[in-house]
Amino acid sequence: MLFLSPAFIAGAAALLLVIHVVVRLTSATAKVPGPVVSNFTSLVLKWHELGANRTMYLHDLHKKYGPVVRVAPNEVSFTSAAALKEIYGSGGSGYDKTEFYDLFQVYGKRNCLQNQDDEEMMHQVAADDSLKNRLVQHYSPTLHRVVSNVLASFAKPRSIPLADNFVIENAKEDGVADFTVLNRLKEKNSVLDTIDMAAECLDHMAAGIDTTGDVLCFLMWELSQPRSIKYQRLLREEFRSKPNAPFDELTLLDAVLNEGLRCFPAIPMSLPRYVPQGGRVIDGFSLPEKTVVSCQSFSVHRINDDVFPDPDKFYPERWLETEGDADRRRLQWAFSSGGRGCIGKHLAMAEMKTLLRDVYSQYETEPHESMSIESMAMDDQLISSRPLGKRCLLKFVPVTEEEKK
Template identity: 60%
Template sequence: MKMLKLTKILIAKATWRGCGKHIPSALGSVPEDQWCICTPKVTVNGKEYPPAGTVSIPGAAFAVLLSVYLIRCFLSSLWKVPGPRISAFTSLPLKWHELQATRTKYIHKLHQQYGPVVRIAPNEVSFTSYEAIKEIYCSGGSGYDKTEFYDLFKVYGRSNVLRPVPLGGIQERSQKFINLCKTSVGKSHDIFMSLHSYACDCVTHHLFHPYGSNCLEDEADEEMMHQVAADDSLQNRLVQHYSPALHKLLSRFLYLFAKPRETPLADTFIIESSKKPDPAAFTLLSRLHDKAGQGLDQLDMAGECLDHMAAGIDTTGDGLCFLMWELSQPRSLRFQDKLRLELRENPGVAFDKLPFLDAIVQEGLRCFPAIPMSLPRYVPQGGRLIDGYFIPEKTIVSCQAYSIHRINEDVFPEPDAFNPDRWMEPTGDAERKRLMFAFANGGRGCVGKHLALAEMKTLLTDIYTRYTTLPETSMTEESMAMSDQLISSRPLGQRCLLQFVPFGEKRE
């Protein structure tokens, strides 16, 4: 209230009548030898002020508004939160890194520099502690609403994937991937697109069965999937999200450096598939049909399925790609050999009963989370105390898996090293699981993790029972650098060439 009153007074002073060219020097702090003598002293509320100084009214108005903004920044309860000082005044550095697809690593560097609590924008704070995770996302975080960021995508989820029919669909598609491996022996194969095809076939099986895609064998379906997986509309969608008016104004020119999202083949596939009758009972389409009489029309169902398909393709496809790339590196071949030994010594054993396979997947998700970036929430009414700092209501707070899995070195020693053996240690298991944030936490986390884990473990079992994977010589660490997208992070080069060497053959 005091701030509002001060603002009104300052703006009132900025509109005093003088000679028409100058404003009161008291406002502009103009030296006496520069005072204007065009007009007599100014009287406001019975008090006299010096005559106007040589400052323009527009300039003074800007100075007033800037002063008010700076005062608000200095008086904010977030002023004491650690972070680069510029983050207290503008979100431009954060938005710049979002446009450059480097937001995740930018925030992680800030955590490395400032600790577990970092202010990343005037109204946004990032956390990495378990206490913050529990407060924001779990039972203690009741009332933390999702921000408008989630208008950009929706997360796919289904928890019944281990039933015979759904799991059989995953196993069938895994065998189709193995057929591609067989034809690739003696040469390299780009697993980036093939893994996205596998993920697309699996997720559409759970969306539409028996009307799912066949990207691993059908070129038309593969082209449809390619539109989704190779989408380069990140910058365009961010501009539209942050400034719809600017996006509309510049739409004719924006496409030159920021492509719009164009997935006509996927749109057609989804629309046609969502019209199909009698989908299997376990599918999302079946459940949406059950809600058709509750105000959910055909277009609503198609839109829901398209969002789910895109999310299901990227998270699993990218996560598997990074994991198989790491397993293929010379530094990690011992883990690949150890995994193969477990698989070959336990034929027919369910994948959820194989401890080292689980360790491989857990470490893969720790190093390459399915959703590595921030998951923002609004602080509820009245504000909250998080990690010792009072955070006012409507402040955006978040945690990102990429940093949580690396900052807490007491739980994850040598956090940048890929080491599945850490998950086999008898001590510290509870702490490790508590800080695993690959699929988020709490009641509104990604329950689609059940599908993703089933897809990952099924395919890894089928591949590493039969093959050793090695990187193609033209591949570089730089081309496999993480490039942020809206929901997942993909390889910068959008390809990953591996060689598949049949078990028993000599490695080169």
Template identity: 45%
Template sequence: MAVISIIPFLGVLYAVFTTVRVFLTKVPGPWYTNITSLILKYHEFSGSRRTWIHSLHQRYGPVVRLAPNECSFANFEGMKEIYQSGGSGYDKTEFYDLFKQFDYRTMFSTLKKQDHAQRKRLFADRYAMTNIVRPEIVQGIETRAESVLSKCKESMGGYLDVYVTLHCYALDCASHFLFSPMGTDTLNNPDDMVLIQELTYNNSLKQRWLEYYAPTLSALMFSLRGRNATISKDYVIKQSQQTTPNEATLISRLQSRSDTLQNIQMAAECMDHMSAGIDTTGDGLCFLMHELSLPRSQHVQQRLREEFIQNPNARLDMLPYLDAVIKEGLRLFPPIPMSLPRCVPEGGRFISGYNIPGGSVVSCQAFSMHRLDESLFPDPEIYNPERWIEEKGLVDRNRMFFSFAAGGRGCIGRHLATIEMKTLLKEIYSNFTTSVALEMEGDMSIDDQIIASRPKDQTCLLKFTLY
């Protein structure tokens, strides 16, 4: 009798399975992606997911099947539907469970867009440009940029490992915005350097994918190996409990909402924002400054300096070539180049002409969005800031720009990150030319982590010469 009762259930399961299979069979892609996700998982664990997906897009076009229930899109139509429809696009997948902090969901790791909107409303004003340009925020960023400038001067006659310096700058700027005046000062205080070591120098790619696909096994292995130091987490918890007189900081806003958030939830939010700030600014600047220091980009340095000389008192947003230099760096080396997965709503959706069943995983990755369409991005592997000055095709290039994602769930810290980058580059290239040091042997190719990327060897030795 029990066997008979389960037959209808199995019939429904089979019908759902074959329906998904039939719909996604019509999506272009290798034959094996219609029957197994093992190849996708292999590339995830081996750190080649991004390059594999891009190779599929180059072969099959802007819509490609990755697995029986997963597709990737590299066009504006797909990006708009997935991330912007209804304001915030589709809900996130359980992949974002990996980004919980202290076992709590943050704004970034919330799955449902309604929950995200509710959390974002608590502190979105702190990331508005009107708050970012307040004197107490800007002066703090400028002070940290001056500390970097001092390191550049001290290195003259030798070289400076800017990978370390830029990540220190990113951490100091992020913690200043979060906790000022209790932020870190890693460029001047060696005691704070341990935070950089813990937050930056690690390779947890395989561990994170194992945590996603086999959480029980991952937890067992983690417990047997023993927990790593949690200095950064202890630091954030401590600072989140302090009272700051600076009302422009994030923690001041969170503390004003103590009726909504527990102390540990405030700490979780701050931990998430601090980590994200280091990735975006530190790695993004490192890739960009290395490119600017190559012989082929010396003319870019010269044009930057000319813009600074001709506009000595101009606001950062009134320097179009500086903006183009940074935007092209973020196009070629997006700090978050990987897929940002979303779940197709119940009932399915038509995306770029394909009927995608509900429950399927869909995504775009910045790496492909910025390269695939060579009518918009000719010579996509060439660093060329002028492409953001040229009027022809500029509207469409801007629509495809995905370094900060898109829609209501795009990067909330994009204004802060941009001002940090502009402030530092103006300071450096108003005073110095940079070149790659003869001693530099590190590999600067993109090394993927679970969602972000970084220079493979995590070192970048540059030489600074005064004008």
């Protein structure tokens, strides 16, 4: 019974611990700057993820350790333009998406939301509580099974019936316009079934609605603050002087929106990828295959203060300067980049510019008395950023005819 003695168990545990420490200290990621604990365990990172604080935790690490930081034994975060190009560059970079993206396997279809039923459907699709449930399932399957079994004794599992029924029925229909993605999928000799097509459609619907809304929410809040309210007047002057100009001639509007996207990216979180077979060298660090690497727009837009001086300040004028313009646009990463970047970027820009022009040519906005700076802090959700208070109330004050002239 020697093998069951306390002394033997303690010795074996100590030996395994020593081996683990030696392996970690000699690993490739050990050479990457970062907190000591991140070289031995990912528990700290997972704790922040489960607490909806991953983005700010990583950003604080970047502020302390620089543009490259080890955040877990097998995960490294980057902020440089070179890393963006290497990891997400077009032309088949070879960096595959991690299992993190399995969290978004839900159904839907992109369409115009016009009534209360549609609003409730989108709430079911993107509700924060359902995403937290998936996050627990992703990181602790055993815990999720235990909790689910206990809850099943008291209540039936909640699904998203409105979204499910809506998209599945639409996926079955034959009378679809020729130019839609759904019809293209049906035309080809594809193995995609109804559920596959429905899942593909939700990606476009959820991605195209919440993201633009989140950016406009934070941007219009910023424009309503005393420190930035002057931009409302400047925008109105530009709209008045160029009443029929296309968007590409409204330079201040473009600058305001780009600064809004820099300060308040709709997807501020990391977009993780696996290092391809054979390993890669990124920003001077040699990383083995299957290492998780990523960039997060929140930090890309702030750590590079040589490109974005005073990065925490809302300053649209920086986008009107000729010097350094190429570097700024190279690091403008609100829509990601490469072959898997946002395919709806130009549509989203047009939508947001249309709303900003229509609002600020007719109204001035100011915060509602019930709002506070604290309630508008960024709530680091799984797929987007929203106000911590879950709302943004603004007062729309009509501009007088004299002010319009």
